[in-house]
Amino acid sequence: MNKDLISALRPALVMTLLFAALLGLAYSLALTGIGQALFPEQANGSLVRDSGTVVGSNIVGQAFTSDRYFNTRPSAAGDGYDGLASSGSNLGPTSQLLADRVKGDVEKLKAAQPGKAVPADMVTTSGSGLDPDITPDAAFYQVDRVAKARSLDPEAVRGLVEQSIDTPLLGFLGEPRVNVFKLNRRLDAFGAKPAA
Amino acid sequence: MTFQGWLLIAAFVGILLLLCKPMGRWLFALYEGRRTPLHRVLGPVETGFYRLSGIDPAEEQGWRRYAVHMLIFNAALLLFTYAVLRLQGVLPLNPLGFDGTSADLAFNTAISFTANTNWQSYGGESTMSNLSQMLGLTIHNFLSAATGIALAFALFRGFARREMKTIGNFWADMTRVTLYLLLPLCVAIAIFYIASGVPQTLAGSVDVTTLEGARQTLALGPVASQEAIKMLGTNGGGFFNVNSAHPFENPTALTNLVQMLSIFAIGVGLTWTFGRAVGNQRQGWAILAAMMTLFVAGAAITYWQEAAGNPILHQLGAAGGNMEGKEVRFGIAQTALFAVVTTAASCGAVNGMHDSFTALGGLIPLFNMQLGEVVIGGVGAGIYGFLLFAILAIFVAGLMVGRTPEYVGKKIEAREVKLAVLAIAVLPLIILGFTAIASVTAAGLAGPLNKGPHGFSEILYAFTSAVANNGSAFAGLTANTPFYNGMLGVAMWIGRFFIIVPMLAIAGGLAAKKYTPATAGSFPTTGLLWTGLLIGIVLIVGGLTFLPSLALGPIADHLAMINGQLF
Numbered sequence: 001m002n003k004d005l006i007s008a009l010r011p012a013l014v015m016t017l018l019f020a021a022l023l024g025l026a027y028s029l030a031l032t033g034i035g036q037a038l039f040p041e042q043a044n045g046s047l048v049r050d051s052g053t054v055v056g057s058n059i060v061g062q063a064f065t066s067d068r069y070f071n072t073r074p075s076a077a078g079d080g081y082d083g084l085a086s087s088g089s090n091l092g093p094t095s096q097l098l099a100d101r102v103k104g105d106v107e108k109l110k111a112a113q114p115g116k117a118v119p120a121d122m123v124t125t126s127g128s129g130l131d132p133d134i135t136p137d138a139a140f141y142q143v144d145r146v147a148k149a150r151s152l153d154p155e156a157v158r159g160l161v162e163q164s165i166d167t168p169l170l171g172f173l174g175e176p177r178v179n180v181f182k183l184n185r186r187l188d189a190f191g192a193k194p195a196a
Numbered sequence: 197m198t199f200q201g202w203l204l205i206a207a208f209v210g211i212l213l214l215l216c217k218p219m220g221r222w223l224f225a226l227y228e229g230r231r232t233p234l235h236r237v238l239g240p241v242e243t244g245f246y247r248l249s250g251i252d253p254a255e256e257q258g259w260r261r262y263a264v265h266m267l268i269f270n271a272a273l274l275l276f277t278y279a280v281l282r283l284q285g286v287l288p289l290n291p292l293g294f295d296g297t298s299a300d301l302a303f304n305t306a307i308s309f310t311a312n313t314n315w316q317s318y319g320g321e322s323t324m325s326n327l328s329q330m331l332g333l334t335i336h337n338f339l340s341a342a343t344g345i346a347l348a349f350a351l352f353r354g355f356a357r358r359e360m361k362t363i364g365n366f367w368a369d370m371t372r373v374t375l376y377l378l379l380p381l382c383v384a385i386a387i388f389y390i391a392s393g394v395p396q397t398l399a400g401s402v403d404v405t406t407l408e409g410a411r412q413t414l415a416l417g418p419v420a421s422q423e424a425i426k427m428l429g430t431n432g433g434g435f436f437n438v439n440s441a442h443p444f445e446n447p448t449a450l451t452n453l454v455q456m457l458s459i460f461a462i463g464v465g466l467t468w469t470f471g472r473a474v475g476n477q478r479q480g481w482a483i484l485a486a487m488m489t490l491f492v493a494g495a496a497i498t499y500w501q502e503a504a505g506n507p508i509l510h511q512l513g514a515a516g517g518n519m520e521g522k523e524v525r526f527g528i529a530q531t532a533l534f535a536v537v538t539t540a541a542s543c544g545a546v547n548g549m550h551d552s553f554t555a556l557g558g559l560i561p562l563f564n565m566q567l568g569e570v571v572i573g574g575v576g577a578g579i580y581g582f583l584l585f586a587i588l589a590i591f592v593a594g595l596m597v598g599r600t601p602e603y604v605g606k607k608i609e610a611r612e613v614k615l616a617v618l619a620i621a622v623l624p625l626i627i628l629g630f631t632a633i634a635s636v637t638a639a640g641l642a643g644p645l646n647k648g649p650h651g652f653s654e655i656l657y658a659f660t661s662a663v664a665n666n667g668s669a670f671a672g673l674t675a676n677t678p679f680y681n682g683m684l685g686v687a688m689w690i691g692r693f694f695i696i697v698p699m700l701a702i703a704g705g706l707a708a709k710k711y712t713p714a715t716a717g718s719f720p721t722t723g724l725l726w727t728g729l730l731i732g733i734v735l736i737v738g739g740l741t742f743l744p745s746l747a748l749g750p751i752a753d754h755l756a757m758i759n760g761q762l763f
């Protein structure tokens with residue numbers, strides 16, 4: 001036993017250092033080089049710039065709360081969509097806090113638009129708190145409100161939503177969804193155009 | 197539930213079965229120490245590593261020596277990471293300027309990653325520098341996985357060898373698996389992740405001015421490289437706090453599918469390798485059939501419950517399945533499937549918050565871990581854990597029909613059964629013991645976020661996850677305290693190494709036995725009867741112990757949920 005132990009010391013120490021260099025440094029740094037060379041867009045966060053300023057990432061959600069924009073889901077990341085503190089609510093199925101929060105959100109939505117069924121994703125927080133998407137139902141739900149706030153034709157806004165729906169890969173992989181950031185960029189571009 | 201959802205589960209299982217043989221063959225080549233096409237490139241690295249560390253890869257080791265060398269290597273890795281985490285404040289590649297971590301967090305994290313658990317008491321983007329992620333954590337993702345596979349090889353040799361004193365060479369097994377399997381696969385997968393939108397940069401963060409004019413800072417870093425091995429090595433420790441739910445860790449449905457397949461790929465392949473090693477492929481298929489049956493049953497229950505949703509929220513006017521804690525791009529089906537995959541294996545990555553699952557939807561992930569993660573299981577750990585159950589099963593079968601039990605040509609005698617029981621009994625003892633302590637002490641009760649039975653579930657889940665080396669959490673639990681960091685650290689260490697040592701002792705004993713050919717009187721260990729017996733033993737021995745604790749947690753929670761009772 002003692003002999004086994006002593007014979008293990010040198011291999012253990014040297015292998016730790018060698019593997020640290022190979023797997024800790026060389027592997028990660030080589031991939032950083034490959035990623036930056038081949039896919040610089042994606043490797044740096046799929047960022048979108050508007051006249052030099054970074055206005056968002058195509059794949060990470062940001063807070064949209066005004067009536068003029070399609071709103072993103074409620075978020076438990078920091079004060080909402082905090083990119084330095086991703087988090088879910090972690091509230092369980094029998095949580096009083098969860099029930100109170102959902103109740104409040106549903107009532108607010110129902111007061112603004114009576115009679116419409118509220119899509120579940122509009123009153124639940126996502127896993128990350130940075131969900132970039134909403135369901136097509138949740139997008140259509142908001143069409144009238146956005147159109148009114150921007151004095152646009154609701155049918156035109158509905159058309160924008162329809163263009164923005166991503167369908168599942170091969171029909172079953174993933175869910176139909178609408179990327180809110182991309183939709184709102186389309187909306188801004190559309191609103192900026194003079195009426196035809 | 198939708199047709200598409202079931203199609204997803206069916207497609208996932210189908211692809212896995214297709215992967216089984218090619219992965220198994222490749223692993224078998226490494227098991228035998230054969231030359232692979234990759235030796236041309238990486239062979240010099242392998243021999244160089246041996247030369248510098250004074251290792252003779254051809255030296256055969258008995259089980260004690262194999263165990264001691266494995267333990268000392270893991271201890272060295274543990275100290276290395278502890279030092280990196282404590283010193284990260286003065287080390288380079290720290291763009292967000294984090295201080296060194298607290299002693300209890302460094303202790304917990306170093307054990308966690310060494311033990312292939314990747315329990316995370318911290319939020320990655322708010323605690324760990326890029327250097328810590330790369331040097332302190334990624335290295336364990338590779339080597340704890342390679343250690344697990346090496347140990348599985350050692351046990352396979354125990355069954356396959358006849359009247360020999362040795363079970364292989366730890367260094368050779370571990371190095372070959374790392375260089376010729378994990379490293380090349382991870383490079384390929386990481387490049388796919390980067391192309392799909394997973395960041396890979398040394399920058400720490402980027403400032404954003406949102407369309408509404410607010411400020412948002414997005415954490416970045418070398419994510420893709422860690423992500424690839426995190427899944428393939430069933431480690432599960434995310435770069436970000438919310439793990440694979442974060443759009444940067446798992447941006448699309450396709451990356452999600454690749455992540456789920458990565459978790460199971462090696463574990464599934466090892467069942468084939470086992471069959472090949474013991475000279476009867478049907479032995480491997482019988483094990484895989486038992487594993488897959490348990491897996492599909494679990495996936496179906498969780499999917500059904502999550503799709504049915506929470507009646508309390510329905511009543512409030514939020515219709516449909518349970519979307520609390522889930523991402524829209526994954527929806528119900530992919531989140532439910534991911535949760536079952538990650539806990540069937542010892543991965544522990546999550547793409548949605550298990551804490552917010554329905555009561556029974558969350559029970560399955562918990563139960564999967566309590567079975568000892570032998571449903572496919574962690575890389576290596578899954579199959580050696582399952583073979584311990586196989587030893588018990590053949591013993592029980594022998595008792596029932598009054599024959600001396602034999603398994604794949606080896607007589608199973610008192611020593612093997614005692615050691616197998618010892619290894620299996622560690623799990624319930626530590627999980628239930630530590631949960632009990634946490635449930636009655638002030639420091640323990642300060643942890644849970646949720647009240648009522650769900651709060652108890654959070655504690656039970658934490659210790660189950662730690663001992664089973666999973667690492668997923670009912671993340672409402674505030675675990676970054678000296679109490680939980682310490683208790684969970686000890687639990688993870690025991691859960692990993694107190695199973696490994698008896699397992700290696702079994703391997704050593706079996707290798708020394710002579711071959712006993714099957715006769716008409718042997719109990720068949722292929723075919724449906726055996727598969728059924730394996731499932732029964734896993735459920736009864738592994739699962740029944742935990743039934744009272746499940747009744748106090750998720751089952752009470754479920755009854756409250758359907759009666760609309762809130763806490």
